[in-house]
Amino acid sequence: MDNNLLIKTNRRIVKDSIMKWLFGTASFLLIVLIAFLFYGIGADGVGRLNLSLFTNFGSRFPEQAGLKAALVGTLSLMAVVIPVSMFIGICSAIYLEEYAVKNKWTAFIEMNISNLAGVPSVVFGLLGLTVFSRALFLGNSILAAGLTMSVLILPIIIVASQEAIRSVPDNLREASYGMGATKWQTITQVIMPSSIGSILTGSILSFSRAIGETAPLIVLGIPVIIQFLPTGPLSTFTALPMQIYDWAKRPQPEFADVASAGIIVLLVILVTMNAFAIYFRNKAMKKLQN
Amino acid sequence: MTLIKDRKEKIGLHVMKNENWKKPVYETNGLNVWYGTSHALKNIDLTINEKEVTAIIGPSGCGKSTYLKTLNRMVETARDVHISGNVTFMGNAILGKAMPVELLRSKVGMVFQKPNPFPKSIYENVAFGPRIHGIRNKVMLDVIVEDSLRKAALWDEVKDRLHKSAYGLSGGQQQRLCIARCLAIDPEVILMDEPTSALDPVSTHKVEELIATIKNDVTIAIVTHNMQQASRISDRTAFFLNGEIVECDRTSTLFSTPEDSRTNDYINGRFG
Structure with a gap:
């Protein structure tokens, strides 16, 4: 050798x-x-992690501090974010993919939407402060924060939905148009059933991001310790990441434990949502494959 | 201009001579199609007669698919398409704003090169057309689905799994399902764009048999690159070359005694 x-x-x-x-x-x-x-x-x-964590409001005594207001606040926030962002996001994606003529302008718009997905969340907070809080007089309400969060995750939802819609093979569109279906019929009967799984996956992942975002809430001036539950969309509120952030920065070491408990709750919510996302994705894949 | 007129007269005479008992379904006069600057179809004059199989043959890029897609205006989905000329379907102009495409396509079905069933059940695939045209009645849909599948010679193979996914069928079965899906809207014409080119010989044979039976009910225009297939299944054949019609005649005549030397060269495999 x-x-x-x-x-x-x-x-x-x-x-x-x-x-x-x-x-x-x-x-x-x-x-x-x-x-x-x-x-x-x-x-x-x-x-x-005991029942009092969920039934108590925030407190300056660590042993009494709970995240009732924050949990309800986060859920209320999502009640605004989910419908608003999904409706606008999916509609925009359908328009861009199915209706809009492909030219320089739509390419420019699409490029900007993708770039918006990478803009730091604090910038969206400033946008929300200017537009929703000040110009539309929504203050630091659930609606103002919900709309801000919706704008923050819209680019992600639009891009994910566009990709899902684009992945529907063109020959299915041809088949549908060839039968005399209108664009709307093709979208509802052919394109949506084949892409809704991936759209939901992308949307749910972006909702997780909205749940965890803190910076825009700080910019909007969302309070931390409140002793009441929100009464409506115009009521002020606090949210889980705000509450955790506040606990974490307090000097007493006992608050670190409360913050950890809060983080566990937040993580459980996030993991559950991601599990749903994976479930929908698998279901959609199966439907397209068999 | 004189050239177009000449050809028109030639084909017109031809129709009178051989097929004066046939009613034309599609009449094309001076059809031109451009993709951007490329002139895909040049002054096409062609008549497709009722309840006949018209085969369109020619080498790749000769415009045969473009012509077929003009007949249900699917050609307009491509970018930068420009069309001029006149196409009538059962006496009505179809180009431009003359007729909504949805109306035209509810009378003209299309079968594509690659089988393209929807990711739905076999039943839902066939019921798709009637549903989008407003039929909601369950009993009526059941009747249409069974009838269409029977006409497409697929009923016996799928009757036990109507509600299973269409993707579980073989390629040939999928293509016959696509034909059944077309039949379900009770079309006047079915346009077929190389329907067997993705199929094995046995499946191809089944699709050809199917064409032979359904031509009693519907008019068929079929694009094929397979000359044997054209000669087996069609009544009339049009030979396209570089965007023009070289010759159009009864299939038996065109294949045995073509008038144009280019037709002769093509059907004898000297080019294409």
Whole structure:
């Protein structure tokens, strides 16, 4: 055997195993970090996960502090965000994909929508403050925050819905138009049934983002400790991430445990929503495949 | 201009000579289609007669699919399409604003190259057309679905799994389902764009048999790159080349004694 070749081959094999270790360590590092996070939060927070956490309002005494107002606030916020953002988002996506003529202008609009998805959330907070809070006199109400959050996640929903609609094969559109169906009939009977799974997946993931966002709420001046439940869309409120943020920055160490308990609640909500998203995606995939 | 007139007279005479008992379904006069600047169809004059199979043959890029898609105006879905000339369907002009495409297509079905059933059940696929045209009655839909599947010679194969996904069918069955889906709207004409090119020989044979039976009820215009198929199933054949009609005649005549030397060369496999 050629000695030179042997050395070269060995060198390649060594390089290969080094790379394997490098990649392995990189992903392992992430898992370790997540494990640390979960352990830290779990150890601190589990003790505070009792009924009083859900039935008490915020308090300056850590042992009495609860997230009743924040939980109801977050749910009320989502009651505005989900219908508003889904309606506008899906309608825009349908218009851009099915109705709009493909030209420079629509390409420009689409590029801007994609770019908006990357704009920092605090900027959307300022937008909400200017437009919804001040110009439309909505103040720091659920409606103002809900509309701001809707605008924040709209680009994500539009892009996800556009991709879902685009992935419906053109030959299904041809089949439908070829039978004399109108555009609207084709959209409701052919395109939506095939794409609604992916649209829901994208939407739910963006709702998770809206639930976790804090920056726009701070800009809008959402209060932290309130002793009442919101009475309507124009009532003020507080939300889970705001509440957690407030607890986390308090000096008493006991508040760290309450914050951890809050984080657990938030994570449970997020994981549940993501599970729904995965469920819808699998269902949609199955429908398209079999 | 004189050239168009000449050809018109030639084809007109031709119709009188051979098929004066047939009623024309589609009449095309001086049809031109451009994609952007490329002139895809040049002064096409062609008549498609009732309850006949008209085959359109020609090499790739000769405009045969474009012509077929003009007949139900699917050609307009492409970008930057420009059409001039006159096409009538059962005596009514169809181009431009003369007729809503939805109305035209409710009388003209289309079968595509690749079977394209919807990701729905077999039943829902066939019921799709009647439903979008406003039929809601369950009993009526059941009758239409069974009738259409029987006409498409698919009923016996699928009657036990009507509510299973159409994607579970074989390619050939899917294509016959697409034909059944067309038949369900009770069309005057079915346009077929190379309907067997994605199928195996056995499935192709079944589709050809099906065409032979349904031509008693509907007019068929079929684009095919397969000359044997054209000669087997069609009554009349039009030969397209570079966007023009070279020759159009009874299939037996066109294949045995073509008038134009280019037709002769093409059907004998010297080009294309």
